[in-house]
Amino acid sequence: MSAATRLLGLKLDNGWLVTKELPRAANATGGTFSHTYEVRRNEKIGFLKAFAFAPAFMPGVDTPTVIQAMVEAYNHERDVLAHCRDRRLSNVVVAIDHGSVQVPNLSQMEGRVFYMIFEMAEGDVRVQMDVSTSFGPVWCLRVLKDVCLGLNQVHREMIAHQDAKPSNVLAYDRGQGFKVADFGRSSRKGHAARHDNLPVAGDRTYAPPELLYGFVAPDFAPRRLGCDLYMLGNLASFLFSGVNVTAQLLSHLDVQHHPQQWAGTYEQVLPYIQNAFTSVLADLSPIVDPLVRQAALNMLREMCNPDVTLRGHPRGRGRSSGRRAGGDGRCDHAGHPALWTERGQEHRLHPKDCRALLRLMAAPSGRQQR
Numbered sequence: 001m002s003a004a005t006r007l008l009g010l011k012l013d014n015g016w017l018v019t020k021e022l023p024r025a026a027n028a029t030g031g032t033f034s035h036t037y038e039v040r041r042n043e044k045i046g047f048l049k050a051f052a053f054a055p056a057f058m059p060g061v062d063t064p065t066v067i068q069a070m071v072e073a074y075n076h077e078r079d080v081l082a083h084c085r086d087r088r089l090s091n092v093v094v095a096i097d098h099g100s101v102q103v104p105n106l107s108q109m110e111g112r113v114f115y116m117i118f119e120m121a122e123g124d125v126r127v128q129m130d131v132s133t134s135f136g137p138v139w140c141l142r143v144l145k146d147v148c149l150g151l152n153q154v155h156r157e158m159i160a161h162q163d164a165k166p167s168n169v170l171a172y173d174r175g176q177g178f179k180v181a182d183f184g185r186s187s188r189k190g191h192a193a194r195h196d197n198l199p200v201a202g203d204r205t206y207a208p209p210e211l212l213y214g215f216v217a218p219d220f221a222p223r224r225l226g227c228d229l230y231m232l233g234n235l236a237s238f239l240f241s242g243v244n245v246t247a248q249l250l251s252h253l254d255v256q257h258h259p260q261q262w263a264g265t266y267e268q269v270l271p272y273i274q275n276a277f278t279s280v281l282a283d284l285s286p287i288v289d290p291l292v293r294q295a296a297l298n299m300l301r302e303m304c305n306p307d308v309t310l311r312g313h314p315r316g317r318g319r320s321s322g323r324r325a326g327g328d329g330r331c332d333h334a335g336h337p338a339l340w341t342e343r344g345q346e347h348r349l350h351p352k353d354c355r356a357l358l359r360l361m362a363a364p365s366g367r368q369q370r
Contacts, residue, residue, distance in 0.1 A: 002052045002053065002054035003052070003053070003054075003103040003106055003110060003111045003112070003113045004034070004035045004050040004051065004052035004053070004054070004113050005021075005035055005052070006103050006106075007021075007035075007037055007048070007050055007101065007103070007113065007115075008020070008021050008037065010101060010103070012039070012099060012101055012115075013099060013101070014041075014097055014099055015041045015042075016039040016040065016041045016046065016048070016097065016117060017039060017040050017041065018037050018038075018039050018048065019037075019038050019039060019040050020037060020038040021035070021036075021037050021038075022036040022037060022038060022047070034049050034050060034051055034052060035049075035050045035052060036048065036049055036050070037050065038120070039117060045120045046096060046097070046117040046118060046119065046120055047117065047118045047119070047120045047121060048115050048116070048117050048118075049115060049116050049117075049118065050113050050114075050115045051070065051073075051074050051113065051114045051115065052113075053066075053067060053070055053110075053112075053113075055070075056070060057110060063109075067109070069194055071114070072193070072194060073184065073193070073194065073195070074114045076184075076186075076191075076193045077116070077183050077184045077186070078095065078098050078116060079191070080159060080183045080186050080188055081094050081095045081116070081183055082094075082095070083157065083159075083188075084153075084154065084157070084159075084183075087153075087157060089150070089153040089154065089157075090149075090153070091146050091147070091149040091150030091153055091178075091179050091180060092150050092153060092154060092179055092180050092181075093118055093119070093121070093170055093179045093180065093181035093182075094118070095116040095117060095118055096117055096118060096119060097116070097117040098114075098115065098116045098117065099114075099115060100112055100113060100114045100115065101113050101115065118181075119172075121170035121171060121172055121179075121181075122170075122171045122172060122174070122175060123170070123171055124166060124167045124168070124169055124170055124171065124181075125143055125166050125169045125171065125178065125239070126166045126167060136289065136291075137240065137288075137289040137291045137292040137296075138291075139175075140236075140239035140240055140292075141292065142176070142178070143169065143178050143235075143239055144232075144235070144236055144239065144299075146169075146177060146178035146179065147164065147169055147178060147180055147232060147235060148232065150179060150180035151164065151180065151228050151232060154180070154186075155225055155228070157188075158188065158189035158190070158220070159183075159186055159187070159188045159189075160186060160187045160188075160220075160224030160225050160227065160228050161180060161183060161185075161186050161202075161228055161231075162185050162186055162187060162201045162202045162224060162227050162228065162231075163182065163184075163185045163186075163201070163202030163203055163206075163231070164180060164202075164228060164231040164232060164235060165202070165203050165206045165231065165234075165235070166235060166238050166239075167182075168180065168181050168182040169181065169235070185201045185202045187201065187220070187224045189220045189224075199211055199214055199216060200212065201227075202227075202231075205244065205246060205247065206231055206234050206244065206246055207227070207230075207231075207246060208226070208227055208230035208231070208246075208304075208306075208308070209246065209249060209259075209273055209306050210266050210306070210308055211227065212246075212259040213259050213262060213266045213269060214259075214266070215265075215266035217308065222308050222309070226308045226311055226312075229303050229311050229312050230303060230304050230311060232303050233245065233299060233300050233302070233303025233304035234246065234303075234304060236296060236299050236300060236303065237284060237300055237304070240284075240287070240288045240289065240292065240296045241284050241287040241288055242287075243280075243283070243284060243287070245280060245300070245304050248280045248283060248284075249273065249276050249277060249280050249306075250276075252275075252276035252279045252280060253272060253273070253276050254272070257269055257272045257273070270306060270307060273306040274306055274307070277304070277305070277306050281297060281300065281301060284297065284300065285297060302314065
């Protein structure tokens with residue numbers, strides 16, 4: 001048992017009492033090296049994420065080096081969340097406290113546990129879909145609207161989440177509000193992190209195809225923020241159909257064109273991937289509720305386009321405003337950050353996506369849905 005599994009009953013220096021260990025969901029993805037607890041301080045209830053350093057003590061491991069890397073990863077996530085808190089990003093889950101605790105009867109090195117505490121959520125969107133019998137397309141649009149707003153907020157700060165999968169979208173307000181969570185694999189422009197050097201920073205099973213083929217754009221925006229756009233579309237696919245676009249895309253490719261087999265460039269394999277993507281959209285069409293089918297397919301077509309230069313809303317990526325993005329990645333067109341500038345055109349996560357979702361939510365559906 002690692003130190004992170006032995007926090008139950010401990011009183012933390014900042015006054016929190018660890019009252020309950022939270023079980024790991026059977027369908028959980030990610031979070032392998034963390035454990036979660038319910039904590040209480042006075043009348044407040046929080047969610048504690050404890051970082052397990054057990055991998056540093058495995059046989060044959062350079063323990064000091066691995067511990068240093070894990071501490072750096074903790075510091076990165078803590079600092080990103082502190083920045084989001086200071087900027088009052090309303091659709092981002094931010095830490096309300098953090099610190100470390102020494103577990104009794106363990107050595108100073110092995111028994112030190114770093115943690116962050118968050119406002120208690122009601123589960124991620126998968127849990128909400130499992131326990132609810134009334135969720136429908138309007139409820140799914142509400143999720144997407146909140147995630148779209150959350151990503152837009154962090155993109156303004158030149159932060160890319162890079163792992164916006166269903167388990168990292170948490171529910172609040174009795175399943176009526178949602179926030180983007182878990183910035184452990186995020187990238188922040190101008191602030192290096194060890195995982196920045198990984199071809200795929202987040203979960204490979206949800207990642208955009210260009211990263212699976214090792215295509216790494218040299219600039220921050222197309223590589224990092226373009227990944228977020230794809231994962232936003234993949235989240236939409238999961239909500240409306242239960243289908244993971246990445247897995248479905250690979251299933252339509254010949255074996256010779258799979259990432260593990262392909263020896264050429266991404267540009268050379270892209271036509272085959274585009275053909276597979278067309279088949280994926282055809283697969284999804286009969287599954288998606290007719291109430292939102294056309295809008296949902298349009299969103300998937302734009303957000304999950306395998307060609308990163310064509311990814312995102314056309315108004316956001318294709319209209320030249322005559323204004324160049326500044327050195328900090330921002331532009332003054334409607335106050336939205338330019339993702340990247342190419343051939344005089346600014347590419348951005350366009351607010352029209354959020355407005356379209358809001359209009360669909362307001363449209364009469366003939367029935368009440370969450």
